[in-house]
Amino acid sequence: MPRFFSFWILGPLALLLALQQVPYLNLILLVVGAAAWCGLLVHGFLLCLLFEAVVGQVPRVLIIIPLVAYGGYLYLYVQQGKDIDDKAREMQLSNPSAVLQFDPDRYSLVLPASRAENLAQYYNVSVAYSVNANFLPEGYLSYRLLDREQCVRARSLRNNLRGQKVSPAAILVGPVKFDNTFLSEACLLRFPEKPQLQQIVVTDRGDNAVWKHERAIMEQFVDFSIDGRVFATYRTASLWRLSALPLPLIGCGLSGGNLSWGCSVDFHRTYQVIDGTPKNVDKTPHDSPESIVLGLRKFARGDYAQFKGDSRSAAFIERIGAYSGEQDKYKTERK
Numbered sequence: 058m059p060r061f062f063s064f065w066i067l068g069p070l071a072l073l074l075a076l077q078q079v080p081y082l083n084l085i086l087l088v089v090g091a092a093a094w095c096g097l098l099v100h101g102f103l104l105c106l107l108f109e110a111v112v113g114q115v116p117r118v119l120i121i122i123p124l125v126a127y128g129g130y131l132y133l134y135v136q137q138g139k140d141i142d143d144k145a146r147e148m149q150l151s152n153p154s155a156v157l158q159f160d161p162d163r164y165s166l167v168l169p170a171s172r173a174e175n176l177a178q179y180y181n182v183s184v185a186y187s188v189n190a191n192f193l194p195e196g197y198l199s200y201r202l203l204d205r206e207q208c209v210r211a212r213s214l215r216n217n218l219r220g221q222k223v224s225p226a227a228i229l230v231g232p233v234k235f236d237n238t239f240l241s242e243a244c245l246l247r248f249p250e251k252p253q254l255q256q257i258v259v260t261d262r263g264d265n266a267v268w269k270h271e272r273a274i275m276e277q278f279v280d281f282s283i284d285g286r287v288f289a290t291y292r293t294a295s296l297w298r299l300s301a302l303p304l305p306l307i308g309c310g311l312s313g314g315n316l317s318w319g320c321s322v323d324f325h326r327t328y329q330v331i332d333g334t335p336k337n338v339d340k341t342p343h344d345s346p347e348s349i350v351l352g353l354r355k356f357a358r359g360d361y362a363q364f365k366g367d368s369r370s371a372a373f374i375e376r377i378g379a380y381s382g383e384q385d386k387y388k389t390e391r392k
Contacts, residue, residue: 207371214375
């Protein structure tokens with residue numbers, strides 16, 4: 058190996074960093090992963106310097122540079138793992154389980170839209186709701202899992218509404234995906250509907266902005282309330298975990314919620330959810346805050362093979378055909 062080859066690497070590294078400051082060219086470099094290439098050059102410099110110091114091509118005291126660099130990263134990685142374990146134990150001890158057994162004949166379950174849709178597809182709840190002021194007069198959307206026969210009827214009624222003055226987003230009969238495979242045994246019906254029973258309202262709060270790439274642990278809270286009174290709070294947490302093998306990312310790019318341009322030095326990280334499930338909970342059928350707090354069982358693949366939709370859904374499906382008339386009546390009354 059040529060003498061002082063490690064220091065030759067600093068030239069291409071400095072050039073690549075400088076080119077990332079050039080307008081328009083920096084966008085091209087962003088696409089081709091210039092920040093990662095800079096990180097690989099840093100690795101090349103440290104490893105070459107380590108070898109050269111061991112064989113005596115450079116003063117042996119310089120061996121401290123790669124040792125401190127890799128040792129420091131190892132310390133950060135191990136410390137982050139300890140923080141994750143501590144947070145997991147803390148949440149496992151504080152999180153509630155089976156606080157209230159959900160009774161569909163007594164309660165209506167209202168959640169944020171994405172959670173309501175997920176719950177209706179994969180858990181044994183007959184219907185879930187989300188608040189949506191775009192659909193009046195109901196002000197809510199309902200989500201129901203239908204069996205094969207009910208799906209055929211629902212799609213037929215939905216197709217008959219084409220050409221009528223009905224918002225195409227109001228009624229959807231969509232597919233259900235399980236383990237990356239679309240199911241033929243079930244579908245999901247989304248329909249404007251106001252809950253009729255006493256509401257259990259599930260709300261999220263806390264920092265759940267995945268795009269922020271925060272280095273610290275982000276904590277979230279899921280509140281369960283009846284008549285405005287919170288009866289349970291389930292804590293979740295997540296973070297951007299350092300990778301086992303260090304990969305520095307040095308450069309400029311778009312970041313933040315407003316996608317502003319900025320330069321930074323960081324390491325490659327992957328998003329990780331910290332497991333705060335209480336020790337007394339079987340995580341196979343109960344793997345979400347709603348299922349743990351309300352005792353809702355998650356479906357297995359075999360449940361769909363024999364799935365029969367709620368018998369009450371058959372009568373409800375017929376409302377699809379009447380929806381256009383209901384909307385006309387509502388608009389007339391408003392006028």
